[in-house]
Amino acid sequence: MEVAQSNKIFKNWQGYRIVCIGKLEKQINYKFKNIALLEEAITHSSFQKNKLKIDKKNYERLEFLGDRVLGLVLSEYLLKIFPEAKEGVLDNYFQKFANQDNLFNYAKKINLSKFLKTQKGDNLENNKSILSDVVESIIGAIYIDTGLKNCKSFITNNLIDKDFIYSKPEKHPKSILQEYCLHQYNTLPKYSILNKSGNEHQPIYEVSVYVKNHDVVSATGANLKKAEEAAATKLLNIIKI
Template identity: 30%
Template sequence: MFKDILRLSGNLKYEFNDINILKTALTHSSYVNEHNNKNGISNERLEFLGDAVLDLIVGEYFFYNLKNTSEGKLSKLRSSVVNEETLFEIGVKFSIGDYMRFGKGELKFGGKKRKSIIADCLEAIIGAVFIDGGYEATKKVVLNIFKEKLIEAKEFKLNGDYKSRLQEILQKTNGVTLNYNLYNETGPDNDKVFYSEVRVNGEILGRGSGSTKKLSEQMAAKEALVKLGEEDV
């Protein structure tokens, strides 16, 4: 049975003109096959469309926000955001698997938690929004649900991956342990600021803040690099 898919629509901050297209986006092929419904439609075609639309929206975002970046680097940035792992992570955040329709066999073998299925379904939902509301409406939804991932990718490009640099430097010394800890967060849910610290052998070496947990860890790593003389202030 469907959970209340209107709740999912609300969580996505998009009101469908035709709720049936969202139902289609949430229908796995196993459900159609098991019910021997020749006229039934699974989410596979919407997934195909959503994949293309998502690539365009994310590519456009980086194109306009990183104007001096080469085509090759733009492609890598897009791939760092549009991939199965990220799609699955966002899909789980919205509990997409709980809204989907599966055949009994697929459901029995954990279909609603399978990474590839959840990732594909999120793309199908993006395709459904595109068919229902057009490009601008889809762009608004995508930029909202991918906000953290887009910000992180852009900031890493502009400022560098401080965590990796710190890890590489400390690996040269045997017996060094490196840990990150989120010690505070402030602000409303839609505008949070996260505060992290990095500890080396239990001692605080750096602290930082950012609009996502990962960004706050990057800033903590940067402060640690400054203290080690490996980075300018």
């Protein structure tokens, strides 16, 4: 009884489990409680299951779930990072990180094709469609295994290019500062109204902003939003972002 895995042939099922599954868990930096979920997530429909007398499941059902989980996590992340961005801007970022190319690039990075359970002789190394789907199936497997929290960690650490987010000009100063705080300290900036002066038609707001490990910074503006943006800009200049 042989199990095909990339260019290697394992003489028995147990050998496959010990060698390949353990290596893949290290690659994705996640240890499964239920290893059968990961096995299902990397099983292609061509795999000759009848000969091996094992479960006939393949990655497709978990891919269905993982696609939805990926969408939820990305949407929530982008809403937090860009609190003032319009729907069109959010959608551009979403498509950047949820598209097939991004998932395929991650699959290539971890050599995912080498871990797929396929029919002997199959080579899926450059199959963008299948490899991107399997990444989503792994997300679905993690969700069933331990829930949404670990899915968020997997997605934000592996599928979101934070340098790309930092480099985009669409962001407001508050968005940049918020992303910095979440990335560095896992907290949000704290804004406080210090003073409101002027008349009813031309008020002047003074606002402070506090970020962990930095001094409090204040600034003024013609309305609350502008005052907060001015304070965020001032602090970003101090932090040199």
